Amino acid sequence: MLALCLGITLIAFVLTHVVPGDPVAAALGPKAYSYPTIVKAYREAYGLNEPLPVQYAVYLGHLLHGDLGVSLITQQPVATDLLERIPASFELALYAMIIATAVGVPLGVLAAVRRGSRLDQGLTIGSLGGLATPSFWVGILAIYFFSYVLRIAPSTGRLSPEVFPPPQITGLYTVDALLAGDFPTFLDALHHVILPALVLALPSGAVLLRFTRSAVLEVLNNDYVTAARAKGLPRLSILLRYTFRAALTSIVTVTGLLLANLMAGAVLVESVFAWPGVGLYAAKSALDLDITAITGVSLFVAVVYTVVNFAVDLLYAWIDPRVVLA
Amino acid sequence: MLVVFAMVVLTLWLVVVIFGPLLAPYGPSQQSSAVLSNPSVTHIFGTDELGRDELSRVISGARISIPFSFVIVAIALVIGSILGGLAGYLGGWVDGLIMRITDLFFAFPAIVLAMAIAAILGPSLTSSVVAVVVVAWPNYARVIRSLVLPAMHSDYVVTARLLGSSSVRALVRDVMPNVIGPMVVYSALGLGDAMLVLAGLSFLGLGSQPPTAEWGSMISDGAQYFEQWWLALFPGLAIVSVVLSLNVLGDRVRDTLDPRVNR
Numbered sequence: 067m068l069a070l071c072l073g074i075t076l077i078a079f080v081l082t083h084v085v086p087g088d089p090v091a092a093a094l095g096p097k098a099y100s101y102p103t104i105v106k107a108y109r110e111a112y113g114l115n116e117p118l119p120v121q122y123a124v125y126l127g128h129l130l131h132g133d134l135g136v137s138l139i140t141q142q143p144v145a146t147d148l149l150e151r152i153p154a155s156f157e158l159a160l161y162a163m164i165i166a167t168a169v170g171v172p173l174g175v176l177a178a179v180r181r182g183s184r185l186d187q188g189l190t191i192g193s194l195g196g197l198a199t200p201s202f203w204v205g206i207l208a209i210y211f212f213s214y215v216l217r218i219a220p221s222t223g224r225l226s227p228e229v230f231p232p233p234q235i236t237g238l239y240t241v242d243a244l245l246a247g248d249f250p251t252f253l254d255a256l257h258h259v260i261l262p263a264l265v266l267a268l269p270s271g272a273v274l275l276r277f278t279r280s281a282v283l284e285v286l287n288n289d290y291v292t293a294a295r296a297k298g299l300p301r302l303s304i305l306l307r308y309t310f311r312a313a314l315t316s317i318v319t320v321t322g323l324l325l326a327n328l329m330a331g332a333v334l335v336e337s338v339f340a341w342p343g344v345g346l347y348a349a350k351s352a353l354d355l356d357i358t359a360i361t362g363v364s365l366f367v368a369v370v371y372t373v374v375n376f377a378v379d380l381l382y383a384w385i386d387p388r389v390v391l392a
Numbered sequence: 393m394l395v396v397f398a399m400v401v402l403t404l405w406l407v408v409v410i411f412g413p414l415l416a417p418y419g420p421s422q423q424s425s426a427v428l429s430n431p432s433v434t435h436i437f438g439t440d441e442l443g444r445d446e447l448s449r450v451i452s453g454a455r456i457s458i459p460f461s462f463v464i465v466a467i468a469l470v471i472g473s474i475l476g477g478l479a480g481y482l483g484g485w486v487d488g489l490i491m492r493i494t495d496l497f498f499a500f501p502a503i504v505l506a507m508a509i510a511a512i513l514g515p516s517l518t519s520s521v522v523a524v525v526v527v528a529w530p531n532y533a534r535v536i537r538s539l540v541l542p543a544m545h546s547d548y549v550v551t552a553r554l555l556g557s558s559s560v561r562a563l564v565r566d567v568m569p570n571v572i573g574p575m576v577v578y579s580a581l582g583l584g585d586a587m588l589v590l591a592g593l594s595f596l597g598l599g600s601q602p603p604t605a606e607w608g609s610m611i612s613d614g615a616q617y618f619e620q621w622w623l624a625l626f627p628g629l630a631i632v633s634v635v636l637s638l639n640v641l642g643d644r645v646r647d648t649l650d651p652r653v654n655r
Contacts, residue, residue: 195632206628
């Protein structure tokens, strides 16, 4: 895993330093860029005139100290920028995950139990549709329908303009508001997170549904389930105690994939809803050609993704004792 | 039934891609005084902020989104086949090296890496195509490898090599035919993914630039005019109809090919 993380830093570094597109030109603007002295001073200030391997070594050294460099646009350390935005993204992803699981898993079990029925076919088409639909498009339609036509949900941001953020403990507004005992703020934060979380949950919920369905189907074909049925055990208890538990291993593995879905979706969904998280930051810095920021974001996201996948592997081994970790 | 419907939809889009300019009622960049008008008989999908006919732009967009997704999959498939084929065929350290490289690419969520690449290359249609190829090829390399590996150890390939077939000949004549079927299915599904990422990049402003009509950037334009729902609705429906049809087809063919799935 460490080797993988090192490789990630190399990719992030190489991508942003070897290919064309002069970050200095983007940061300084055309006017300042026309003065060679300014350009030279700028390059020296940011170490951009050193040979690439040296730049990489310096970069790695900084990384070890938690230093991702200074964003050329915000003029803040990228790590600080990220830290400010992680709670927002985490809160959004958390609610999306809850919605996706609460909807996807039960519907998947239902589809498997009623295999071949109208319901199963409908759910299959629905889940395929969920995967085929661009989340940014659903987001725009959701804003049009719920915020503009029905006027029952706010369209952007984490809180209404007149509401102050709760005192920061976890950085999750809904949790912090509850901890502070501030119920109106909690409701306002919840009100703001629901719509983007629903939109973000759509593809993940679809993946979970399909996965749960096939996992449960696979288990239902086993002899011990037939035996349990032959013994006359109630169907629900077979489903919960035998089938679902056995299917759980494969459902857990898909959470790694789910996280990738959520992270990828977050870039687009956060852009649509102006949700001030890592995704919006990534989109903005990409558009601004803010090389340091893009490097930092991709690095951060990739490392989180790798670590979570590793954790999922461990969890998998814990749930299923037959798995031996190499 | 569903499969038939999907095939009809894809055939219709194919017709649109080939005969687009003949079918479109107006030019994709042709402006008129009917600005932001509702869908009506003269403009079935309505018009945008410059009075351009939305239907004509969706048709014009099909001729970008669909062919370029094909190009992406084709290039990614070639790169993936060469590297994945080599990995599965040669094994050993070559296999190890190529698989570790794909691991690195898998560590990044596709859209994040694609965004960074497209931004660095400078926002344009070409950049976004390159970006999607870069994030897509490792998938194909993995699948090809996983198909070539068991084929290499199958009796017929071992027999062919014992009979004195050269390595390359064994790879091309005996292994590849067994790999093509599953790859076609996988590519159909990959086509949908490529289209979604490409549209996502354009939506963010990193792909095709105005005035080019591309579905992702049309949705992005539509997002500026919330009250004019038709601007975002129709290009999005176009994307969903293509990707959903591809997924339905790919899904069904995969089930048919996979003997473990009993229907």
